Amino acid sequence: MIESFPQNFELPEEKKPEQDQELEFENLELVESKEEELREGFVKELKKPHEGSYFKKLERIGAAFALAGLLTVAVPETATLPEKSREFKELEALDHYEKTDPLRYINTLNFLQKKIEEKGGIEISPQLPEEVYKPNKWQIAFGAQMLIGRKETPYFSKPEIVLGKEFIQKNPEQAKEYFERISKTQKATVIVENKEILGSGVIINTKKGKIILTNKHIVGEEKTSLITFINGNKAEAEVLNTDSEYDVAILKIDFPDEMVEKILKGTNSLDVDPDIPLKSLEPQDRIALIGHPMGYPFEVSLAKVVNVESKLFQRENQNGFLSSEIIFEPDERFVKLAAFETGRKWEEGGALARKGESIWGMSGGPIIKLDEKGEPRLIGINAKRMCKPLSYFYFGIGVHAEALKDFLEKSGYPASVPEKEISK
């Protein structure tokens, strides 16, 4: 169901959004005369059944809305999908080739790679020339099937998806401002890549300069990782320390902080902020997860904190219960944005994924809560995605800033004092 934007994220009104927004907000408002015309059309449609059935009529209208991106009605069978390009069909068949015809699989990978080099991506449909799918090597092998398994066009971080068109229509200023604030955090988010895994990380300030926080399971046993910054710059980073208990790792970029600042375009890197203690997080508190799902540039997804003190989800490890975890559930609106089959078995890490969740690739990315001034505060990093027993409902676990702070101190890189005003 389309919901209004959660109250917790209401932002102060005095600050006006800037003009240099990089996000697209056009075409979100219906022209009044068009709306009148549409209204008349719908009245007429609703009054007559389709093939003798009103249920079928509602399905058809629902599908039309879903295609228009207004809703997410799960009736794709009734929807008319755009014609697919040859390369997109090949991309869809990759999983099948992998299992049945290894040679064709390799040839198809090469064919797709060539198309990516020629066009910068894979054309989805001749009718949708603007929609170019840009998978990287990881996605070709795995993630692509996830996204297209339900014949969906990949999209990430579009305001209308994150906040909902209805909210943006009603509160355009607030929506812009929300994204402006969240973008500060996006700029400090990086892709962390290793030989066999890809995840996210966040640039933070310490008393010894800027370092990158990510998950231990992303860096593994490697001594270095490849970092990709928001502007596309890549750099090697040395793994300074890791902690398996909390699944955290820190990395040092091999160039000066000034260069990092330049990359961040004047936005400060983030401070680990234990000023929002774990215990102060209330169930239902809204938080934002940021990262690079499957290596896509950015995803911002909203989530709500679930009962922090509950033992239900706490895991036992060698050291007993972990005590500094942020446990969250994806925002219901994202859950509603449909699950898609990964085409893989549970034991292979497949099954279902839902848009807007902390899906793979977001590990190590920042978890943000807007403070009372509406400023983004780093309260943790994404760590795990788990499924409630006997259900298909996922929830996520993040490492809270209190644990990150302890780990930084133990590693000899104590966190710097948080700046309360993040300058531009």
Next chain:
Amino acid sequence: MENILEELAKKLSLKLAEKLEKKEITINEMAVAIDGFLTLSAKTKDIKKIENFVKKYD
């Protein structure tokens, strides 16, 4: 079950048409109602729940 769903779909459809015509609801609200009805129909076999949902638009 199918007959009951069809009846409920008819009831909702005509109600929405009426409310839309009188401008008592917006197109978005109509879309939300249809979305809710279809989702509920797909997910639950509890006809009471679907009936209650449709009643909201009486």
